[in-house]
Amino acid sequence: MQIQYLINGKLDGQLTPLDRGYAYGDGVFRTLPVRQGLVQDWQDHYRKLHDDCAALGIACPSATQLLADIAALCSNEVAVVVKIVITRGDSVRGYAVIPGAQPNRALLKSPYPEYPEQHYSQGVRLHLCALRLSWQPRLAGIKHLNRLENVLARMEWQDAQFADGLLLDGVGNVIECTMSNLFMRCGNTLVTPELTQCGVAGVTRQRILALAPRLGYAKEVRSFGLPELLQADEVIICNSVFGAWQVRALGEATWAHGVLASRLRASLSGHET
Amino acid sequence: MQIQYLINGKLDGQLTPLDRGYAYGDGVFRTLPVRQGLVQDWQDHYRKLHDDCAALGIACPSATQLLADIAALCSNEVAVVVKIVITRGDSVRGYAVIPGAQPNRALLKSPYPEYPEQHYSQGVRLHLCALRLSWQPRLAGIKHLNRLENVLARMEWQDAQFADGLLLDGVGNVIECTMSNLFMRCGNTLVTPELTQCGVAGVTRQRILALAPRLGYAKEVRSFGLPELLQADEVIICNSVFGAWQVRALGEATWAHGVLASRLRASLSGHET
Numbered sequence: 001m002q003i004q005y006l007i008n009g010k011l012d013g014q015l016t017p018l019d020r021g022y023a024y025g026d027g028v029f030r031t032l033p034v035r036q037g038l039v040q041d042w043q044d045h046y047r048k049l050h051d052d053c054a055a056l057g058i059a060c061p062s063a064t065q066l067l068a069d070i071a072a073l074c075s076n077e078v079a080v081v082v083k084i085v086i087t088r089g090d091s092v093r094g095y096a097v098i099p100g101a102q103p104n105r106a107l108l109k110s111p112y113p114e115y116p117e118q119h120y121s122q123g124v125r126l127h128l129c130a131l132r133l134s135w136q137p138r139l140a141g142i143k144h145l146n147r148l149e150n151v152l153a154r155m156e157w158q159d160a161q162f163a164d165g166l167l168l169d170g171v172g173n174v175i176e177c178t179m180s181n182l183f184m185r186c187g188n189t190l191v192t193p194e195l196t197q198c199g200v201a202g203v204t205r206q207r208i209l210a211l212a213p214r215l216g217y218a219k220e221v222r223s224f225g226l227p228e229l230l231q232a233d234e235v236i237i238c239n240s241v242f243g244a245w246q247v248r249a250l251g252e253a254t255w256a257h258g259v260l261a262s263r264l265r266a267s268l269s270g271h272e273t
Numbered sequence: 274m275q276i277q278y279l280i281n282g283k284l285d286g287q288l289t290p291l292d293r294g295y296a297y298g299d300g301v302f303r304t305l306p307v308r309q310g311l312v313q314d315w316q317d318h319y320r321k322l323h324d325d326c327a328a329l330g331i332a333c334p335s336a337t338q339l340l341a342d343i344a345a346l347c348s349n350e351v352a353v354v355v356k357i358v359i360t361r362g363d364s365v366r367g368y369a370v371i372p373g374a375q376p377n378r379a380l381l382k383s384p385y386p387e388y389p390e391q392h393y394s395q396g397v398r399l400h401l402c403a404l405r406l407s408w409q410p411r412l413a414g415i416k417h418l419n420r421l422e423n424v425l426a427r428m429e430w431q432d433a434q435f436a437d438g439l440l441l442d443g444v445g446n447v448i449e450c451t452m453s454n455l456f457m458r459c460g461n462t463l464v465t466p467e468l469t470q471c472g473v474a475g476v477t478r479q480r481i482l483a484l485a486p487r488l489g490y491a492k493e494v495r496s497f498g499l500p501e502l503l504q505a506d507e508v509i510i511c512n513s514v515f516g517a518w519q520v521r522a523l524g525e526a527t528w529a530h531g532v533l534a535s536r537l538r539a540s541l542s543g544h545e546t
Contacts, residue, residue: 003291003365003366005289005290005291007290014287014288015287015288015289015290015292015295016278016288017278017280017288017356017358017379017381018276018278018381019288019295020424021295022288022292022294022295022358022379022418023302023358023418023420024298024418024419024420024421024423024424025297025298025418025419025420025421026420026421026424029296031366056421056424056425057428081366083290083366085290085295085296088424092276092383093276093304093354093356093381093383093386094386094427094452095420095423095424095426095427095451095452096427097424097427097428106290106295108290108291108366110365110366113366113367131411134407134408134409135407135408135443136407136422138404138422138425139421139422139425144421145295145296145297145298145421146297146298146419146420146421147296147297147298147299147368147419148297148298148299148329148412148417148418148419149409149411149412150297150368151293151297151299151329151361151368151370152329152411152412153368154367154368154369154370155330155370170408178368179367179368
């Protein structure tokens with residue numbers, strides 16, 4: 001399957017270098033699985049897209065419009081990944097925002113990624129990234145288009161044995177991975193990093209926080225460092241595409257096989273809409 | 274004059290959402306004046322473009338290729354501004370960089386901005402931005418495409434009385450303005466902020482550092498805060514398009530009319546190639 005895309009609803013439509021997404025990364029995005037034409041957890045994704053747009057002062061297109069785009073792009077697909085990009089729109093040179101700028105939207109359809117089955121059944125190994133995430137409270141949590149830190153972090157390893165890379169901030173707090181959020185289980189409590197200074201607050205992270213009580217876990221959102229992570233009973237990473245994977249190894253540290261990741265995957269997929 | 278652009282040498286060529294500049298801000302840019310078809314200070318600009326590409330691991334197109342693009346775009350123009358954008362190229366979904374990716378280049382031609390004559394003759398007023406620049410030593414100095422901080426800072430004011438906005442970092446160091454670098458004159462010394470944690474190390478800043486001894490000034494590159502800036506004898510901001518403007522007012526602080534900005538403009542333009 002080729003990657004196909006719509007620009008403002010038009011197949012293979014024109015994107016220009018005047019688009020502020022291209023010029024400044026002035027926009028936000030979402031990546032979501034679409035199965036049999038149905039978007040999983042659409043309301044969660046749309047709410048997050050809308051909130052991220054609002055945080056940057058961008059007018060978010062309507063859910064109706066985006067769902068029509070998805071239908072046009074994915075009507076005959078069994079399972080694909082759709083990326084939605086919303087930018088502030090076109091503008092002339094310069095950072096100033098013209099009042100009433102019309103946002104641009106791009107929707108891209110990609111094949112569903114074929115991750116190794118062992119990632120699900122056995123868990124994964126993480127690279128510990130040397131790059132440290134910068135603190136910017138004005139952008140923290142938002143899935144915006146300024147992703148050079150993720151790119152540089154991802155360039156740190158080529159070895160396919162690493163499923164993702166763990167990112168710390170400048171003072172050593174554990175934050176997330178390059179393409180996923182992270183939880184540790186300490187006894188009966190699921191703990192995920194506070195993302196008020198950096199990081200992306202993903203939809204699956206939010207859904208796990210909502211699911212935790214039903215699964216019998218307490219939950220905490222707070223800062224913690226690498227030493228505490230290494231003491232955790234289990235560690236999992238999560239995103240909307242793969243659900244949850246257990247982390248089995250990070251540097252010299254290893255964890256025994258646990259059931260948290262598979263329990264979470266089952267619960268997450270039970271909420272397909 | 275309409276904004277015109279070349280994509281990989283082709284007039285009105287196609288840019289797609291697979292371009293990593295659009296997807297992640299994974300690229301760098303330059304803004305440079307072109308008069309009568311000649312690029313001012315081309316060697317300085319090309320060196321900076323090349324260094325910025327190298328810092329991100331992007332293969333920079335040759336100077337010959339870029340000059341051919343500029344010639345094709347600007348042959349009949351008296352005075353325009355050209356923006357050069359180099360991105361890491363296209364890629365499928367995901368942050369991973371495919372080895373040997375071919376960079377994409379976009380060149381945009383815009384009218385020369387018509388700034389008020391008073392900005393040159395009388396100086397300018399600055400807005401003090403509330404947004405604080407984040408520290409990321411891996412990206413500091415580079416004119417990359419992750420410019421959401423500049424966009425958010427520029428959104429803080431609408432009043433045309435402010436020519437630019439002053440940006441501090443999280444600990445209160447003076448760094449730069451949204452579209453310009455900054456110098457203060459303390460007696461006989463020109464001081465400009467160290468940009469090892471954040472900020473863009475612009476070509477005009479570098480040229481002023483090189484020119485300073487010839488103009489009889491000592492020079493220093495170091496950190497300083499707002500209180501020290503307010504005590505300076507003169508403050509100027511600079512970029513490749515307007516050269517240098519004196520800062521006459523910042524909040525309640527004002528400075529008497531000085532000669533530094535006009536001396537710098539004369540020296541900078543004396544180096545046209």
